[in-house]
Amino acid sequence: xxxxxxxxxxxxxxxxxxxxxxxxxxxxxxxxxxxxxxxxxxxxxxxxxxxxxxxxxxxxxxxxxxxxxxxxxxxxxxxxxxxxxxxxxxxxxxxxxxxxxxxxxxxxxxxxxxxxxxxxxxxxxxxxxxxxxxxxxxxxxxxxxxxxxxxxxxxxxxxxxxxxxxxxxxxxxxxxxxxxxxxxxxxxxxxxxxxxxxxxxxxxxxxxxxxxxxxxxxxxxxxxxxxxxxxxxxxxxxxxxxxxxxxxxxxxxxxxxxxxxxxxxxxxxxxxxxxxxxxxxxxxxxxxxxxxxxxxxxxxxxxxxxxxxxxxxxxxxxxxxxxxxxxxxxxxxxxxxxxxxxxxxxxxxxxxxxx
Amino acid sequence: xxxxxxxxxxxxxxxxxxxxxxxxxxxxxxxxxxxxxxxxxxxxxxxxxxxxxxxxxxxxxxxxxxxxxxxxxxxxxxxxxxxxxxxxxxxxxxxxxxxxxxxxxxxxxxxxxxxxxxxxxxxxxxxxxxxxxxxxxxxxxxxxxxxxxxxxxxxxxxxxxxxxxxxxxxxxxxxxx
Amino acid sequence: xxxxxxxxxxxxxxxxxxxxxxxxxxxxxxxxxxxxxxxxxxxxxxxxxxxxxxxxxxxxxxxxxxxxxxxxxxxxxxxxxxxxxxxxxxxxxxxxxxxxxxxxxxxxxxxxxxxxxxxxxxxxxxxxxxxxxxxxxxxxxxxxxxxxxxxxxxxxxxxxxxxxxxxxxxxxxxxxxxxxxxxxxxxxxxxxxxxxxxxxxxxxxxxxxxxxxxxxxxxxxxxxxxxxxxxxxxxxxxxxxxxxxxxxxxx
Numbered sequence: 001x002x003x004x005x006x007x008x009x010x011x012x013x014x015x016x017x018x019x020x021x022x023x024x025x026x027x028x029x030x031x032x033x034x035x036x037x038x039x040x041x042x043x044x045x046x047x048x049x050x051x052x053x054x055x056x057x058x059x060x061x062x063x064x065x066x067x068x069x070x071x072x073x074x075x076x077x078x079x080x081x082x083x084x085x086x087x088x089x090x091x092x093x094x095x096x097x098x099x100x101x102x103x104x105x106x107x108x109x110x111x112x113x114x115x116x117x118x119x120x121x122x123x124x125x126x127x128x129x130x131x132x133x134x135x136x137x138x139x140x141x142x143x144x145x146x147x148x149x150x151x152x153x154x155x156x157x158x159x160x161x162x163x164x165x166x167x168x169x170x171x172x173x174x175x176x177x178x179x180x181x182x183x184x185x186x187x188x189x190x191x192x193x194x195x196x197x198x199x200x201x202x203x204x205x206x207x208x209x210x211x212x213x214x215x216x217x218x219x220x221x222x223x224x225x226x227x228x229x230x231x232x233x234x235x236x237x238x239x240x241x242x243x244x245x246x247x248x249x250x251x252x253x254x255x256x257x258x259x260x261x262x263x264x265x266x267x268x269x270x271x272x273x274x275x276x277x278x279x280x281x282x283x284x285x286x287x288x289x290x291x292x293x294x295x296x297x298x299x300x301x302x303x304x305x306x307x308x309x310x311x312x313x314x315x316x317x318x319x320x321x322x323x324x325x326x327x328x329x330x331x332x333x334x335x336x337x338x339x340x341x342x343x344x345x346x347x348x349x350x351x352x353x354x355x
Numbered sequence: 356x357x358x359x360x361x362x363x364x365x366x367x368x369x370x371x372x373x374x375x376x377x378x379x380x381x382x383x384x385x386x387x388x389x390x391x392x393x394x395x396x397x398x399x400x401x402x403x404x405x406x407x408x409x410x411x412x413x414x415x416x417x418x419x420x421x422x423x424x425x426x427x428x429x430x431x432x433x434x435x436x437x438x439x440x441x442x443x444x445x446x447x448x449x450x451x452x453x454x455x456x457x458x459x460x461x462x463x464x465x466x467x468x469x470x471x472x473x474x475x476x477x478x479x480x481x482x483x484x485x486x487x488x489x490x491x492x493x494x495x496x497x498x499x500x501x502x503x504x505x506x507x508x509x510x511x512x513x514x515x516x517x518x519x520x521x522x523x524x525x526x527x528x529x530x531x532x
Numbered sequence: 533x534x535x536x537x538x539x540x541x542x543x544x545x546x547x548x549x550x551x552x553x554x555x556x557x558x559x560x561x562x563x564x565x566x567x568x569x570x571x572x573x574x575x576x577x578x579x580x581x582x583x584x585x586x587x588x589x590x591x592x593x594x595x596x597x598x599x600x601x602x603x604x605x606x607x608x609x610x611x612x613x614x615x616x617x618x619x620x621x622x623x624x625x626x627x628x629x630x631x632x633x634x635x636x637x638x639x640x641x642x643x644x645x646x647x648x649x650x651x652x653x654x655x656x657x658x659x660x661x662x663x664x665x666x667x668x669x670x671x672x673x674x675x676x677x678x679x680x681x682x683x684x685x686x687x688x689x690x691x692x693x694x695x696x697x698x699x700x701x702x703x704x705x706x707x708x709x710x711x712x713x714x715x716x717x718x719x720x721x722x723x724x725x726x727x728x729x730x731x732x733x734x735x736x737x738x739x740x741x742x743x744x745x746x747x748x749x750x751x752x753x754x755x756x757x758x759x760x761x762x763x764x765x766x767x768x769x770x771x772x773x774x775x776x777x778x779x780x781x782x783x
Contacts, residue, residue, distance in 0.1 A: 006379055006391065006509070024612060032395055050612045054605070055638035062602035062635070066609020069596045070576070070617075074609070092599045115396045176418050177376070177391040179383055197594035197610070199574040199617055208588045210597040257417075264416040338421055 004179040009147040009169060010035035010077075012180050013103055014043070016151035017075050020187055022101065023049035024067045024074040026060040028082060031115045032171040033105035036077040057082040061089030061102075068098040069209040071196030073155055077103035079171075080121050081112060083129065090164055091130025095211025097195075097226065099158035101151070102136075103167045105174035106307075108334040116334025117171035117257060122311035125168045126285040133223055135230050137165040137237060138284040140255035144178035150282070152185045159190050161233050168284060170307065172257040172336070239282035240291055244270065248277030250349045251295050253316045254305040255281050257336060262305045265342035274350045284312070292319035301325040301349040305342055308332060325352065358388075358411025359495075360420040364437055365429025365450075367404045370484035373510065374427070375406035377488060381506035382410035385499070390418040403432055425495070427487055428454065429470070446494070448487055466494050473528055482525035489529020498530060539563035541572040541592045548586060552745040552752025554709045555584055555651065558722075561715070562622065562649060563591065565723045569730060575618040576610050578603040580632075582624035583657040601632025604639035607646045618729055620647040625666040626656045629689045633665075636691075636737075643700040643734035647725045650691060650737055653744040654763065661747030665689045668766055673747070688766065692739050696772035702734035704773040708741035710759040714769070721771075733776055741767055 054060035154165035213219035304313035407420035581600035588595035725736035
C-alpha cells in the first residue's frame with residue numbers, strides 16, 4: 001500500500017496540481033483557501049515553476065489567461081468574494097476557449113459575508129458567474145482524496161474541452177486533514193495545443209486568442225459550436241455517487257461537506273428501518289440529471305441538504321420534472337447542518353409516506 | 356467496530372491543533388480511518404482554538420464533532436462552552452492548573468491533570484498539550500510506544516527533529532500522572 | 533528600387549482607424565522595431581480594449597486580445613510561461629491609466645520584463661469621445677461637456693511621472709508622433725523598450741502622445757498642432773527613468 005499522508009484539502013489541491021503538471025500559479029490572499037497559495041509559494045521555486053501573488057484577483061485570473069494562451073497548464077484559487085472578482089476573467093477564458101483550472105473554497109456570503117464554510121456559490125459556479133452564455137465543468141469533492149483526484153481530472157478535462165474547470169469546495173473541505181494517497185493519481189500529459197500563442201517562429205500564420213466578434217452571425221456561430229462541445233461534456237463527464245439507493249424511497253441530494261453530514265444521518269435512519277439513500281453529485285455541471293430522473297420513479301421525497309438558501313434543489317427539481325415531494329434541509333452563513341437536523345427531515349419525510 | 360470523536364479545545368498558542376494532529380496521525384499509523392478539522396480564522400490568533408478529530412474503523416462521515424466522545428478542555432472557556440455537548444458516558448480531560456472548577460455533569464468520566472503546572476515543573480516548556488495527550492493515551496488504553504514515536508515523527512518536521520525527545524518526554528509525564 | 537515599404541511584421545490589411553489618427557504611425561514604429569530586431573517569430577502582442585482593440589489583426593506575430601485594462605496581467609502570464617518570448621502590450625489611456633491602473637502599476641513595480649506601448653490621446657476614442665483619465669483640465673468631451681472641471685473630476689494622471697517613482701520600473705519615456713522629429717524620437721524610444729526586454733532589463737513603458745481629430749473635433753492638421761500647444765506643455769516629453777543609464781542595478 002502506498003504511504004498515506006495526512007493533508008489539508010487545500011494542500012492536497014496544490015500538490016495534485018503540481019503532479020498534474022501545473023507549473024504556474026497566481027493568487028491573492030483570502031480565507032479560507034490561503035494554504036493553496038502558501039503551498040505553491042514554497043514548492044514552485046524549487047521545481048522551476050511560477051508562483052506569483054498578484055495585485056488582485058482580477059490580475060490573477062488575467063495572468064492565468066496569459067499562461068493558458070501560451071499553452072501551459074495554469075491555475076488560480078480563491079474564495080467566494082474573490083471568485084466574484086475573477087468572474088470577468090472566467091467569462092473571457094470561456095469566450096477565448098482557453099483551458100484553466102480555478103478553485104473556489106467557498107465561504108458565507110453575500111458581500112464580505114463571513115469566513116466559515118458555505119455552498120452558496122452553486123448558482124455562480126453552475127450558471128457561469130460572468131456574463132454571456134458559457135459553462136464551466138464544476139467538481140464538488142467530498143473528501144481530501146477527492147480534492148486531489150478531481151484536481152488532476154480537472155486539468156485533463158479543461159485541456160480536452162478547452163474550458164475552465166472548477167473545484168467548488170468549502171472551508172471545511174479546504175481546512176480538514178484526511179489521509180491522501182497521491183501515488184494513485186492518474187495523470188495524462190497535456191495535449192498538443194496548436195492554437196496557442198507561442199510565437200509563429202515565422203513558420204505558420206499568426207495565432208490569435210480572442211473573444212471579440214463584431215459580426216453577430218459569426219458570434220452566434222461561435223456560441224453554437226461552443227455549445228456542441230458542452231454537449232460532449234454533458235455526455236462524457238457526469239460524475240456522481242449513489243449511496244444505498246437500491247431500495248430507497250427517500251433520496252437525499254447533497255454534495256461536498258453536506259454529503260458527509262448526510263451520510264451519518266442516512267446511516268442512523270437506516271438503523272431505524274427507513275429506506276433512505278443519497279445521490280451525491282460529484283460534477284455539479286454537468287449535473288447528473290439522468291440518475292435523479294431514474295430515482296424519481298421510486299422515490300417519493302427528495303431532501304436537498306445544502307449550505308445555501310436552496311440552490312441545487314432547483315436542479316434536482318428540474319432533473320426530476322417536479323414529480324416528487326421536495327424538501328430543503330439547510331444552514332447558511334457559515335453554519336453547517338448537524339446529522340440530527342438531516343435525520344429529523346428524513347423521519348418527517350418517512351412519516352409523510354407516498355405522495 | 357468503534358469510532359471515537361475527539362474535541363480538543365483551548366487557547367490559541369496552547370498547541371491544540373498540534374495535539375489533534377498527533378492523535379490523527381497516530382490513528383493513521385494504526386490503520387484507522389481518521390479526520391482532523393480545525394477551527395480557523397481570526398479566533399486562532401490568541402482567542403479560542405479547537406479541532407475535531409475522528410478516529411475509527413469505519414470511513415469517517417461528517418468530520419465535524421458536535422457531540423464528542425472525548426473532550427479535551429485546556430482552559431475554562433472551553434469547558435464552559437463544550438461540557439454539555441459531550442455524549443452521556445463520554446470522557447472529559449481537563450487541565451486543572453488552568454481550570455479551577457469541577458465538571459458539573461455526573462454522567463461522564465472526568466480526568467483532571469495539572470498539565471500546565473507539570474510542564475513548568477518538568478522543564479518541557481509549553482508542552483502541556485502533549486502531557487494531556489499522554490494522559491489520554493493512558494486512560495483510553497491507547498498507548499503504544501511505536502506508533503507514538505512514528506506519529507511524533509510525522510507531526511514534527513525534520514527541521515525541528517530536536518523537538519522529538521521533549522515531546523515524547525511530555526507524553527510520558529502525562530502517562531505517569 | 534523600393535525605398536519605403538510596409539514593415540514585414542505589419543499585416544497587409546486596411547486599418548480601421550479614422551483619418552488623421554496616429555495609431556497607424558505607432559503601429560508602424562512597433563512593427564519596424566520588431567523587424568529590425570528580427571523577433572517577429574517569437575513575439576506575442578497583447579491588444580487592449582479601446583480603439584486599438586483589433587490590433588490583433590494588424591500584427592503578424594501571435595496576438596492576444598485582453599480584457600479592458602488587463603493587458604499587463606495577461607502579458608505577465610505569457611512572459612512567465614516562457615521568458616524567452618518577447619511580449620508587448622499596446623494600450624490606450626482609458627485601458628492603461630483608468631480601469632487597468634492597478635495592473636499597470638504592479639507590472640512596473642514587479643519590473644516584469646515586458647514592453648508597454650501607451651497611447652495617450654486624452655480621450656476615450658472607441659466609445660465616442662468621453663473624458664479620459666488623461667483629458668486636460670477644461671477639455672470638452674462628451675462626458676465633460678462644460679470642460680473638465682478639476683474640482684469635480686480631479687486632475688489628469690501623469691503616467692510617466694508616476695511610474696518613474698517606482699523602484700521596479702526600468703525605462704519610462706514620453707514621446708509624441710505629431711511631427712517628423714518627434715516620430716524619429718518615438719521610434720528610438722520604442723526600439724529601446726524592446727531592446728531592454730531582449731537584454732532582460734525589465735519593464736519599459738513608452739507613452740506616446742497621440743491625436744484624435746475625430747473626438748477632439750479638429751482637422752488632422754489642427755490636431756497635430758493641438759498636441760504641441762496643449763498636450764506637450766501638460767505632458768512634457770523626455771526620458772523619465774532609465775535605470776541602466778544611471779548605472780543602477782536591481783539587487
